[in-house]
């Protein structure tokens with residue numbers, strides 16, 4: 141009756157790793173993607189990938205990290221820096237990782253998956269899900285000639301990115317009363333260019349990723365400068381979709397106003413340009429349905445302050461793969477059978493993304509001028525940055541907090557505002573440790589979480 145054990149919609153990082161995981165365990169799996177085979181994996185992106193996630197893939201699944209020699213990574217990352225709008229005041233922390241070539245790395249992951257039996261069906265557009273007895277049992281898709289077809293699978297995985305085509309098509313009665321839509325407050329809009337410098341001299345950002353916060357952009361929006369090798373840079377701009385444009389300026393115009401300050405137009409050629417949308421909200425409270433799972437951007441699995449989504453997409457694929465394997469072993473595919481994915485995901489990165497979401501709301505509330513003050517006065521220290529981006533821990537100790545208050549004099553009202561958010565951030569880990577072990581307790585937990593954090597998700 142079923143064509144495959146698992147049908148994955150989307151062959152980006154989250155989809156390919158889900159497929160790899162289940163195929164490695166001996167189950168049949170197909171990836172459907174609307175792109176041509178040779179373009180799957182490519183994406184307009186900042187290209188930064190934290191090695192934390194590639195190390196996990198290597199350790200748990202034996203997948204090799206992106207290789208600079210093979211052109212899968214264009215540069216290594218060693219340093220993460222945040223800076224004020226003029227780049228005058230900077231704060232750095234060590235963050236190992238890669239500036240990946242999304243196409244080359246994505247294609248290699250697809251080949252790795254194919255080698256262990258994953259089938260790939262390119263140039264097909266999934267439009268709907270098949271539902272039987274309140275279970276998702278596959279998808280309906282159109283090929284490039286416009287023919288309508290079906291694939292039946294025991295488990296269907298939505299790895300279609302921010303569009304979330306499977307998630308959207310799932311009937312409302314199967315949605316656990318959760319609002320699964322992204323509104324414009326929960327989407328980051330971006331534009332970026334990869335440029336190649338004409339000068340013989342190397343640029344000064346080697347092995348660095350730099351974020352800076354210009355006064356025209358409401359936080360957590362920023363401009364990024366990422367090194368893609370000695371002569372190449374990936375530079376982009378991002379802000380919350382619902383925020384108004386600075387008067388008289390398109391996103392591209394504002395981007396070029398800033399770029400021109402550091403790299404005049406005639407000093408480089410543009411290798412690639414384009415934009416895209418990134419989810420910016422805490423992850424949905426459940427990522428499973430009867431017979432289906434959400435991974436990567438489709439699950440909202442992006443850090444809401446840094447907008448890092450590539451690593452979380454890879455890791456959500458691995459965790460979803462584990463849950464799918466357990467359900468296939470038990471030959472039972474209800475949301476109860478797939479629930480362990482929620483439990484694993486909420487522990488990490490789910491809780492961390494909620495902390496980061498509160499931090500992003502904090503930056504919006506205090507505003508860019510106060511952020512600049514915090515950086516100029518060194519109230520945000522390298523230690524805090526290291527904790528957040530290296531240790532992935534947003535909780536600030538009392539002694540650090542006291543030092544921050546002293547340095548911030550006389551802007552204590554702003555510091556009290558910050559403290560209010562920090563108190564919430566401190567609660568998150570414990571709240572997410574109590575994430576329920578079964579779906580029947582989800583509503584109760586959601587009420588408890590919303591009350592504790594005084595929010596409504």
Ligand SMILES: Cc1cc2nc3c(=O)[nH]c(=O)nc-3n(C[C@H](O)[C@H](O)[C@H](O)COP(=O)(O)OP(=O)(O)OC[C@H]3O[C@@H](n4cnc5c(N)ncnc54)[C@H](O)[C@@H]3O)c2cc1C
Pocket residue numbers: 149150151152153154155172173174175180181183184185186187188189190264265266267299300301302303305330331332376414415416417418435436437438442447448449450451453
């Ligand atoms: C401009 C920009 C810069 C970014 N910079 C960074 C960064 O520096 N670091 C970082 O970690 N993250 C970054 N991100 C986020 C990161 O790119 C995503 O989080 C990540 O790609 C998510 O992977 P995914 O597999 O969930 O989805 P995607 O990579 O979006 O893949 C989705 C796949 O689904 C396919 N698909 C979609 N709809 C259908 C359909 N109906 N039928 C069949 N196939 C379909 C698509 O063709 C695509 O191949 C950036 C994003 C943008 C837009």
